[in-house]
Amino acid sequence: MDLNTIKVIAFDADDTLWVNETFFRDAEIAFAKHLLDYGDEEDIVRMLLDTEIRNLDTYGYGIKGFTLSMLETAHRLMGDKMNAETTAFILDKGKQMLAEPVEVLPHIEEVLEELSKKYKLVVATKGDLLDQERKLIKSGLIDYFHHVEIVSDKKETQYKKLVKHLDIEPQEFLMIGNSLKSDVIPVLAMGGYAFHIPFHTTWTHEQVDDEINHSKFRALTNAKELLDIL
Amino acid sequence: MDLNTIKVIAFDADDTLWVNETFFRDAEIAFAKHLLDYGDEEDIVRMLLDTEIRNLDTYGYGIKGFTLSMLETAHRLMGDKMNAETTAFILDKGKQMLAEPVEVLPHIEEVLEELSKKYKLVVATKGDLLDQERKLIKSGLIDYFHHVEIVSDKKETQYKKLVKHLDIEPQEFLMIGNSLKSDVIPVLAMGGYAFHIPFHTTWTHEQVDDEINHSKFRALTNAKELLDIL
Numbered sequence: 150m151d152l153n154t155i156k157v158i159a160f161d162a163d164d165t166l167w168v169n170e171t172f173f174r175d176a177e178i179a180f181a182k183h184l185l186d187y188g189d190e191e192d193i194v195r196m197l198l199d200t201e202i203r204n205l206d207t208y209g210y211g212i213k214g215f216t217l218s219m220l221e222t223a224h225r226l227m228g229d230k231m232n233a234e235t236t237a238f239i240l241d242k243g244k245q246m247l248a249e250p251v252e253v254l255p256h257i258e259e260v261l262e263e264l265s266k267k268y269k270l271v272v273a274t275k276g277d278l279l280d281q282e283r284k285l286i287k288s289g290l291i292d293y294f295h296h297v298e299i300v301s302d303k304k305e306t307q308y309k310k311l312v313k314h315l316d317i318e319p320q321e322f323l324m325i326g327n328s329l330k331s332d333v334i335p336v337l338a339m340g341g342y343a344f345h346i347p348f349h350t351t352w353t354h355e356q357v358d359d360e361i362n363h364s365k366f367r368a369l370t371n372a373k374e375l376l377d378i379l
Numbered sequence: 380m381d382l383n384t385i386k387v388i389a390f391d392a393d394d395t396l397w398v399n400e401t402f403f404r405d406a407e408i409a410f411a412k413h414l415l416d417y418g419d420e421e422d423i424v425r426m427l428l429d430t431e432i433r434n435l436d437t438y439g440y441g442i443k444g445f446t447l448s449m450l451e452t453a454h455r456l457m458g459d460k461m462n463a464e465t466t467a468f469i470l471d472k473g474k475q476m477l478a479e480p481v482e483v484l485p486h487i488e489e490v491l492e493e494l495s496k497k498y499k500l501v502v503a504t505k506g507d508l509l510d511q512e513r514k515l516i517k518s519g520l521i522d523y524f525h526h527v528e529i530v531s532d533k534k535e536t537q538y539k540k541l542v543k544h545l546d547i548e549p550q551e552f553l554m555i556g557n558s559l560k561s562d563v564i565p566v567l568a569m570g571g572y573a574f575h576i577p578f579h580t581t582w583t584h585e586q587v588d589d590e591i592n593h594s595k596f597r598a599l600t601n602a603k604e605l606l607d608i609l
Binding site (some may be wrong): 213216217230239248277296301314316 | 463510526544
């Protein structure tokens with residue numbers, strides 16, 4: 150693998166730089182427990198996930214859309230019994246999530262410090278800009294990055310736009326992230342490099358089971374391995 | 380005014396390219412009317428605006444945060460009486476707003492067509508990316524723009540980052556928008572050009588009453604005047 154062409158390295162944010170899915174999983178469980186009179190935990194979580202996926206085109210990704218989907222799911226479950234207490238519980242849960250401290254993943258800081266000496270680093274995320282910028286500041290990682298690229302989705306089209314926007318060629322671009330579906334497959338498809346670092350929890354909607362065999366792909370087990378390769 | 384240095388023109392999106400505030404004003408009134416048992420219209424609208432402003436740091440700008448602020452305001456007003464009907468009404472109102480057709484403002488299309496021949500045009504907005512990209516596609520204006528810049532706020536710091544990101548000097552940048560506070564004052568402060576085109580409704584939170592007297596500023600009454608100047 151010839152890595153000498155790489156000029157810009159883009160990092161996914163949530164669950165690549167810092168913990169994120171854990172907060173959503175915890176919130177789902179708290180939500181289900183609040184509504185146990187209306188179904189068992191597993192069914193309620195599945196119903197919430199179903200609502201989230203149906204709302205993706207409308208709400209996009211992020212905590213605000215998730216909060217609205219929790220409210221909609223509660224209404225589907227409770228019908229006319231939906232009350233002030235449940236609404237307030239969900240609104241509070243959303244605000245708590247937005248206020249969570251940022252937990253940077255292992256080795257990330259030392260890896261960014263080294264890589265920022267040789268490459269232009271950017272964050273490429275489909276989250277909410279305000280939310281992601283806040284996390285970047287709280288994480289203490291902001292100075293390692295040239296800027297944050299918010300993309301409305303992570304498909305080949307958006308990566309092509311991103312590369313054009315960065316004024317580089319696809320083979321000068323490396324994406325690093327925890328999602329094969331969002332961070333790896335579309336980047337390889339447009340001719341860029343993509344390295345996968347899995348996070349212990351990956352959202353059901355993001356899972357791709359295929360094995361990947363590609364000259365511009367590397368599967369890593371943790372961020373530190375980046376320093377052996379780049 | 381020497382306009383020959385200008386290379387990139389950034390347009391604000393909401394209420395500069397298309398109608399937006401009107402939808403929020405209509406939603407506020409519908410919200411207040413739904414809650415007339417709990418206060419008069421004016422007081423309810425003021426209470427909602429107060430909630431929105433207190434939530435700006437948490438939710439940022441956009442329809443999802445506005446929907447969450449409507450829910451919070453209803454809960455403040457109704458207390459334990461907040462019911463399924465009101466929650467569903469507000470969730471529906473938010474989704475309706477997200478699905479509104481885009482109404483492009485007068486002269487915008489012909490102005491963009493002309494200006495795109497001489498300048499690089501971008502959209503600079505602090506809205507939600509998914510929402511703004513959807514509006515740009517629906518509006519039919521997307522091909523006139525090089526890309527969309529989402530900024531977390533429109534202060535001098537963010538404009539400096541934007542200009543750096545565009546790889547130009549402040550005096551090569553012109554911002555066009557309907558808000559003196561967000562589109563004009565911070566741009567002039569960093570040394571860029573800024574033209575103001577007012578929209579008939581401007582959010583109370585955005586109003587600035589000072590007169591502006593600056594060599595790089597122009598006050599226009601409609602978009603068509605741009606073609607006489609640029």
